[in-house]
Amino acid sequence: MRHAIATVSLSGTLPEKLEAVAAAGFDGVEIFENDLLYFDGSPRDVRRIVADLGMEVSLFQPFRDFEGCRRDRLQQNLDRAERKFDLMGELGTDRILVCSSVSPDVIRDDEVLIEDLARLAERAARRGIVIGYEALAWGRYVNSYRHAWKLVKAVDHPNLGVLLDSFHTLSIDDDLSLIQAIPAEKIAFVQLADAPRMAMDVLEWSRHHRCFPGQGDFDLAGFVAPIMATGYQGWLSLEVFNDGFRAAPTGRTAADGLRSLLYLEEKTGQRLAASARATFTRPPQAATEALFQPPxxxxxxxxxxxxxxxxxxxxxxxxxxxxxxxxxxxxxxxxxxxxxxxxxxxxxxxxxxxxxxxxxxxxxxxxxxxxxxxxxxxxxxxxxxxxxxxxxxxxxxxxxxxxxxxxxxxxxxxxxxxxxxxxxxxxxxxxxxxxxxxxGDAAPALLTRIDYVALGIAVEELDNWIMFFRSSFGFDTGAPLTLPDPYGLVRSRAVRSTDGSVHVPLMTSTDRDTAVSRLLRTYRGSGLQRIVLATDDIFAAVRAARDNGVAILDIPRNYYDDLDARYALEPGFLARMAEANVLYDRDESGGEFLHAYTALCEERFFFELTERRGGYTQHGAVNAAVRMAALVQARRRAVAGPD
Amino acid sequence: MRHAIATVSLSGTLPEKLEAVAAAGFDGVEIFENDLLYFDGSPRDVRRIVADLGMEVSLFQPFRDFEGCRRDRLQQNLDRAERKFDLMGELGTDRILVCSSVSPDVIRDDEVLIEDLARLAERAARRGIVIGYEALAWGRYVNSYRHAWKLVKAVDHPNLGVLLDSFHTLSIDDDLSLIQAIPAEKIAFVQLADAPRMAMDVLEWSRHHRCFPGQGDFDLAGFVAPIMATGYQGWLSLEVFNDGFRAAPTGRTAADGLRSLLYLEEKTGQRLAASARATFTRPPQAATEALFQPPxxxxxxxxxxxxxxxxxxxxxxxxxxxxxxxxxxxxxxxxxxxxxxxxxxxxxxxxxxxxxxxxxxxxxxxxxxxxxxxxxxxxxxxxxxxxxxxxxxxxxxxxxxxxxxxxxxxxxxxxxxxxxxxxxxxxxxxxxxxxxxxxGDAAPALLTRIDYVALGIAVEELDNWIMFFRSSFGFDTGAPLTLPDPYGLVRSRAVRSTDGSVHVPLMTSTDRDTAVSRLLRTYRGSGLQRIVLATDDIFAAVRAARDNGVAILDIPRNYYDDLDARYALEPGFLARMAEANVLYDRDESGGEFLHAYTALCEERFFFELTERRGGYTQHGAVNAAVRMAALVQARRRAVAGPD
The missing domain is CATH 3.10.180.10 (2,3-Dihydroxybiphenyl 1,2-Dioxygenase, domain 1)
Known part of the structure; x- marks a missing residue:
């Protein structure tokens, strides 16, 4: 497939964005109007730069609040469109995104909208331009691809198609079953963005929290599969509004963008193969062949x-x-x-x-x-x-x-x-x-395996790391955790192999003085946060480590009083844990987790010893706050010297 | 009134929090259980520290999922309560927060809840403890103060009262009119938090976005006024879960917390005075006298x-x-x-x-x-x-x-x-x-007055600055703006006198390379971002400045093409603006704003020249993105040298 990305998805000036997009391996770029507006060269300069970089301008966007406007403003709106068509001629693109009106006084009458869109298509035809009509999820009247397609179908003009956007469709949990009924030639363009599921206003969600396919919670392959089943062979283009991307290094973000499309193509191919007979009316042979198929x-x-x-x-x-x-x-x-x-x-x-x-x-x-x-x-x-x-x-x-x-x-x-x-x-x-x-060790080994390792990740690299593990290693991503450090918040997101044998929490913090922020400063970048070693006997492992001179992190007594109030543990067991500074968690099915932390090694990472009982598969995140507070107190004592 | 704050509202270890709370001038402190749990001293140590600092432990919190639990767990829950009563004895506090159950299997039967609460109150009475029963906004069955009060009233026990919390009440837009019907002695405690209005899940909103009274959008005085009208003379206590506060310097946050209570008392007094006859059944004389009344x-x-x-x-x-x-x-x-x-x-x-x-x-x-x-x-x-x-x-x-x-x-x-x-x-x-x-200048002055000044504010100081202007100067706070810089986002929030004669946008950014972040690094802290000077003739003012050697910031030509498409301006006027690098905005009633920026002075701040026509009262924020992009391009050109 041909891959593109909207300039709005990246940080930097327009020339910086274009260079990064080309270097990442995209075939085309959507020019977001504001990027052009702020650029101190002409649209022809943009056309030349894009061509010199071996790309095409795949789309110009957006054109807003056109259809169904107040009748006394229609002529002005058509004039405005002609001006933008002029601009597109200079930019060298034949495709424009027209998004559904958000105007409070939009005329809620399909006949009027059909007439307006027909008129616009007619003008576009004279200039060799194709209109992609997109339903915004927050469109005042038209807010689903189904409604947009109904209008486009009624207009029935070769210069008007629907523009399908995954965010606007998946954010409202729209019915996807009608997509494959759209003829491929009526799909003017396809825009892709993923997003984490968030219970918030959809406009805010869209403007700040979109991400690349595979970084969020949407079923993007479920969206693209029916599009491929229509026989669509046009652009797959990323359009991502993300506060982090706006500030992140342009080149890395662009490179991950292309990877996200490859990853999505792989998943889409699998989906098509798995569900071809059950779901799709036309055989998706050609579609599947056009998709990226890695080992x-x-x-x-x-x-x-x-x-x-x-x-x-x-x-x-x-x-x-x-x-x-x-x-x-x-x-x-x-x-x-x-x-x-x-x-x-x-x-x-x-x-x-x-x-x-x-x-x-x-x-x-x-x-x-x-x-x-x-x-x-x-x-x-x-x-x-x-x-x-x-x-x-x-x-x-x-x-x-x-x-x-x-x-x-x-x-x-x-x-x-x-x-x-x-x-x-x-x-x-x-x-x-x-x-x-x-x-070959003679004595029986107290430690049985590397349970997992956790990494401290610089916040501007977190998305890059997740993409790395997801795409090249096919790992899953766990739910994000927020852990309270005495001096701020630490956020953790684990990547893991689907069989669970490899598990790597990625921990980050933007607050100045949390344990993870200190770690990132010490490493001058990302680095190891802890090595977790499994044992079948936590008490023996802690004793052996202590006997050999390992400093085990002191856990406050109050922690054990609360454990007791919560779980009513056997007093001898509780006392043993307190003596060994072993922490405790229990899952819903009664599985138990006993673990202890060492002091900091090299003022950086530490070791954790874990014993899992009765099928406990989690990682004791509930005790992370106790650890971070204990770490601060240990530091304070070290600074203060012996009592 | 007696002022307290919950330890969870602040960053740091428990001793650091207690010292900051005392230094800020609070009379008491709510001990949030996790803070105690992480502390490496005993509850008696906490009691001693608090007493040495001249304060009281006003409350211990929270105690969760007690009432209406599965009957086979009731005994265990009562035992758990006894353990916490023991702890409270050591802490030296007589008040505990019991929040309404969020358990999915809570028994939805008031009679059962009344029985459970009565049983708990009876046990509390034996220990001289008072229960404050709080309705969480996301409580599974009890989720409004009205329901909580109904249960408390039915139990009718001297050791059980309602705990009123502004967030849980105002976040759900609850009816406040029943508050003044609660007898003062049945209000066990009052917790206060403000919050910005956000369209998001209420639990997430509560856990991360609460703020001090006056920093958000809630009508806190409207909440406290009826409480005061009951004759309540107990604690006013801040309970704020805020990601920023968790990382901010403890002392500054605590000091602002106390100010927020003083500010709220002033507003509450005004509210009581204004609406005493209309709204309140009892004369609030004593209440008003207990409130802070600054000049x-x-x-x-x-x-x-x-x-x-x-x-x-x-x-x-x-x-x-x-x-x-x-x-x-x-x-x-x-x-x-x-x-x-x-x-x-x-x-x-x-x-x-x-x-x-x-x-x-x-x-x-x-x-x-x-x-x-x-x-x-x-x-x-x-x-x-x-x-x-x-x-x-x-x-x-x-x-x-x-x-x-x-x-x-x-x-x-x-x-x-x-x-x-x-x-x-x-x-x-x-x-x-x-x-x-x-x-006294002989020539007529081209510049007429200081329109306003904008400050770049280090993100960890923003709340402090807003509190400063709001409390000591009685300024209002404008809506937050998000402005796109080529390298990230700049957030702006203006403080202004109610008459509008003083207007100070406070601008901040956490992204590494935005104009505001560069400014903050240059100043090593907060500092002047721009001085805005008003004129009655922008073209003459720009000409005079240029003639005197002032560098005016170059604005891209594309900006003017877009202005033309949007407003269809008179061609001569448009050309004049383009020639002078003057930007343009128009408000809904036709008021116009013409403005131009100078290059950077001392690589820090700059000057802006403004002409307001036809009653335009805004600040041209729509053009901020153009400015920030132009600034980057000017820097690039300066580095590259002359063409």
């Missing part, structure tokens, strides 16, 4: 390893933390200054290799997580999928007989490695490391 | 002068701008390094005096507006009003025979001078300045 999403099996960028000093400090948590050195890399720590089946890697991606990461962020590795069924396929979603693949230096592990660059330059276990092949550790003879 | 709001007459903090070099640069705009030196201060510039009736002052408040302001912010002077009917009364609202008065050094001008410190440390013209007395200029013989 299938991987099957996942948790996190294979975590890799930290360090220098020599940081390696010593982090290594000491790992040792205190029960890890020991399992091997050293054959050709690089890289150390493997292992506890049971958990692998942690310290990368101090000079002249490597890790060293670059260290230079930018200090001691930090520079890579996480996902276990997948087919690493090459997983990487190819990411590449087709236009993410950069990474290939580091590979020594003789070492294995090349496919990797994808995340939005902050860190890596996501993709690891599969090839039949009868050596493991990546066997290929790349000199493993110690005693690498 | 009356001033009568205003525009801006008398603007004063800038400068050093020698900045004085030369700014002086040159003033001269180019048609000002000339009218005098020098008798005892300080201060220069008066004048054009017609407009006075601008450059203050380069070492060891002065202006020098402090210069040190903190660079060349900047350090004072604005308002013309009032009685300067001493105006200052006394500000003092009673707990703002700091300022008294600078006064030389012999010079006049002491009362001044109030604004939230950023700048001053608002209050100037009256005392009969038969010298003007402040005659008292304090050596005026030049030719100080």
């Amino acid at each position: 299938a999403v991987s099957a996942y099996d948790g996190i294979e390893f975590l890799e930290f960028a360090v220098d020599g000093a940081a390696a010593a400090r982090l290594g000491e933390w790992f040792r205190q948590l029960g890890f020991r050195v399992a091997g050293t890399h054959r050709s690089k200054d890289v150390t493997l720590f292992r506890h049971g089946a958990i692998n942690l890697i310290l990368n101090a290799e000079p002249d490597s991606f890790a060293r670059e990461h260290f230079a930018a962020h200090g001691p930090s997580l520079c890579a996480l590795a996902l276990r997948v069924d087919d690493a090459e396929r997983a990487a190819e999928r990411a590449r087709q979603f236009r993410y950069e693949l990474f290939a580091g230096r590979v020594g003789p007989n070492e294995r090349r592990i496919p990797a994808v660059r995340a939005p902050d330059g860190s890596l996501v490695y993709l690891v599969d276990q090839q039949p009868n092949a050596a493991s990546i550790y066997e290929s790349d490391f000199e493993l110690r003879a005693d690498a | 009356a709001v001033s009568a205003y007459d525009g801006i008398e002068f603007l004063e800038f903090a400068v050093d020698g070099a900045a004085a030369a640069r700014l002086g040159e701008w003033f001269r180019q705009l048609g000002f000339r030196v009218a005098g020098t201060h008798r005892s300080k390094d201060v220069t008066l510039f004048r054009h017609g009736a407009i006075n601008l002052i450059l203050n380069a005096e070492p060891d002065s408040f202006a020098r402090e302001h210069f040190a903190a912010h660079g060349p900047s507006l350090c004072a604005l002077a308002l013309r009032v009917d009685d300067a001493e009364r105006a200052a006394e009003r500000a003092r009673q609202f707990r703002y700091e008065l300022f008294a600078g050094r006064v030389g012999p025979n010079e006049r002491r001008i009362p001044a109030v410190r604004a939230p950023d440390g700048s001053l608002v001078y209050l100037v009256d013209q005392q009969p038969n007395a010298a003007s402040i200029y005659e008292s304090d300045f050596e005026l030049r013989a030719d100080a």
